[in-house]
Amino acid sequence: MNNKVILVVLDGLNYQVARDCMGYLNGLIEQQSATLYSLQCELPSMSRPLYECLLTGVRPVDSGIVNNQIVRLSHFDSIFSLAKSQGKTTAAAAYHWVSELYNRAPFDAVRDRFTHDESLNIQHGCFYHWDHYPDEALFLDAEHLRLRHQPDFLLIHPMNIDDAGHKFGLDSRQYRNSARHADVILANYLQGWIDDGYQVMVTSDHGMNNDLSHGGILAEERQVPLFVIGEHFSHHADATLAQTEICGTVCELLRLEHDKPVAQQVLA
Numbered sequence: 001m002n003n004k005v006i007l008v009v010l011d012g013l014n015y016q017v018a019r020d021c022m023g024y025l026n027g028l029i030e031q032q033s034a035t036l037y038s039l040q041c042e043l044p045s046m047s048r049p050l051y052e053c054l055l056t057g058v059r060p061v062d063s064g065i066v067n068n069q070i071v072r073l074s075h076f077d078s079i080f081s082l083a084k085s086q087g088k089t090t091a092a093a094a095y096h097w098v099s100e101l102y103n104r105a106p107f108d109a110v111r112d113r114f115t116h117d118e119s120l121n122i123q124h125g126c127f128y129h130w131d132h133y134p135d136e137a138l139f140l141d142a143e144h145l146r147l148r149h150q151p152d153f154l155l156i157h158p159m160n161i162d163d164a165g166h167k168f169g170l171d172s173r174q175y176r177n178s179a180r181h182a183d184v185i186l187a188n189y190l191q192g193w194i195d196d197g198y199q200v201m202v203t204s205d206h207g208m209n210n211d212l213s214h215g216g217i218l219a220e221e222r223q224v225p226l227f228v229i230g231e232h233f234s235h236h237a238d239a240t241l242a243q244t245e246i247c248g249t250v251c252e253l254l255r256l257e258h259d260k261p262v263a264q265q266v267l268a
Helices: 015-021 023-030 047-056 079-085 096-102 135-149 160-168 173-195 243-253
Strands: 004-009 034-040 090-095 114-116 124-128 153-156 198-203 223-229
Touching (some): 004 047, 004 243, 015 223, 023 034, 023 173, 023 223, 047 243
Parallel strands (some): 004 198
Antiparallel strands (some): 034 223
């Protein structure tokens, strides 16, 4: 049995926009190869707190990472630390805040942008620090890491959807087209990941509003998608899960020992 996972976090992607605009992923649903769930993100609906939530299963109010300005290492076990401590290989192509949470803080671009260090929680990394860093380049970074290092767990975290939302708002063609563009990029890689034995989860940290921001309790800020693709998922359309269960669910797929909450309903 293959116990490898790719987690794609499309930063700032609202659930309804994912449902309406991502034709390839929705085509997989019609083919019964994927399932889409709606999640409510934890609060505050901000990026760094929710990276920590997704990767540790801990709510922001409990983790202490309660806004984007808190720059320090996580105080909790993450998918990365659990996988590394149990002999798995980890990798990430992601925004530099992920490096600050799980490798070293503060981020030093010269030292940390390209990371290959078996002693770190994220052993192989390509980290960027520009919100407009092209999604195409980020996915190329991720595929390079995957092919070169064959990680058991790979995080892929592009930023262009969120960047478009902050510039143009939720109800804009630029925001919707950024989601469509990410869907096209995923279409170029996803079948290869499945063929290589990966279970794939595509989600978001938070949504977006028409004020060019997020952080509060509006439905459009909190409702995010979770697409699951792979044979180790139940594909039960009526399953329910919380954002805090993503971490534990990934750990189950990786066959890790852990104490994180798990969305058992979504697992085969």
